[in-house]
Amino acid sequence: MSVTGNPANVFWHECTVGKAERQKLINQQGCVVWITGLSGSGKSTLACSLDRELHSRGKLSYVLDGDNVRHGLNKNLGFSPEDRTENIRRVGEVATLFADAGLICIASLISPYRKDRDACRAMLTDANFIEVFMNMPLEVCEGRDPKGLYKLARAGKLKGFTGIDDPYEPPLNCEINIEQKDGVCPTPSEMAGQVVSYLDENGFLHA
Ligand SMILES: Nc1ncnc2c1ncn2[C@@H]1O[C@H](COP(=O)(O)OS(=O)(=O)O)[C@@H](OP(=O)(O)O)[C@H]1O
Numbered sequence: 001m002s003v004t005g006n007p008a009n010v011f012w013h014e015c016t017v018g019k020a021e022r023q024k025l026i027n028q029q030g031c032v033v034w035i036t037g038l039s040g041s042g043k044s045t046l047a048c049s050l051d052r053e054l055h056s057r058g059k060l061s062y063v064l065d066g067d068n069v070r071h072g073l074n075k076n077l078g079f080s081p082e083d084r085t086e087n088i089r090r091v092g093e094v095a096t097l098f099a100d101a102g103l104i105c106i107a108s109l110i111s112p113y114r115k116d117r118d119a120c121r122a123m124l125t126d127a128n129f130i131e132v133f134m135n136m137p138l139e140v141c142e143g144r145d146p147k148g149l150y151k152l153a154r155a156g157k158l159k160g161f162t163g164i165d166d167p168y169e170p171p172l173n174c175e176i177n178i179e180q181k182d183g184v185c186p187t188p189s190e191m192a193g194q195v196v197s198y199l200d201e202n203g204f205l206h207a
């Protein structure tokens with residue numbers, strides 16, 4: 001007799017309170033704002049700024065940041081392609097639960113592989129997955145290098161670093177593209193404003 005979970009013998013249990021009722025209670029539409037980009041591109045900065053802006057508008061959001069999630073839920077994972085895929089899968093599943101709860105879930109991870117991001121998109125209905133690309137040149141990210149990781153990677157002391165000796169696959173059809181204008185990066189508040197406008201125009205800020 002097998003004691004491991006067998007999907008063939010596991011059944012979905014539906015509760016009577018549904019997503020629509022939860023959304024009505026908090027007057028918003030649950031969704032996932034998925035922020036992808038190189039290390040140092042500003043993912044966490046945008047995530048926190050957006051979280052604060054939504055909070056100030058009375059909207060319930062929650063940030064799942066790669067660095068933070070790797071301290072707990074994903075602390076057994078490293079940076080091999082397989083581990084990154086599992087990292088993204090788990091965060092995608094958690095984000096989907098938050099969205100089902102009615103929250104605006106902000107996931108900020110490098111998520112370098114297109115197929116992994118697309119798999120997360122497929123966990124939700126298409127409109128409820130909002131992919132935000134931090135479209136910052138490598139030189140800008142490397143110039144910032146707040147954790148000194150690019151320096152370590154260039155010196156060969158950190159292997160498999162995204163953008164240096166591990167690939168980053170940019171989105172082909174993202175909902176929101178954040179980029180420099182005339183060589184100037186938008187401020188955190190401007191970046192958050194761009195996402196809030198999208199959420200507002202697409203009906204996520206009301207039930
Ligand atoms: N090899 C390698 N490549 C990329 N990044 C590395 C690596 N080793 C450690 N770090 C640090 O881990 C943070 C990225 O974690 P993520 O969970 O977002 O990565 S991934 O989506 O699974 O690729 C990343 O954080 P951010 O700088 O905020 O992006 C780094 O601080």
Ligand SMILES: Nc1ncnc2c1ncn2[C@@H]1O[C@H](COP(=O)(O)OP(=O)(O)O)[C@@H](O)[C@H]1O
Binds near residue numbers: 044144146185187
């Ligand atoms: N819009 C911005 N303008 C100027 N500096 C920024 C901006 N966004 C982020 N930064 C700075 O760049 C560095 C990396 O930002 P961070 O949000 O940690 O990136 P990531 O989460 O993608 O690694 C930090 O020192 C941060 O203060």
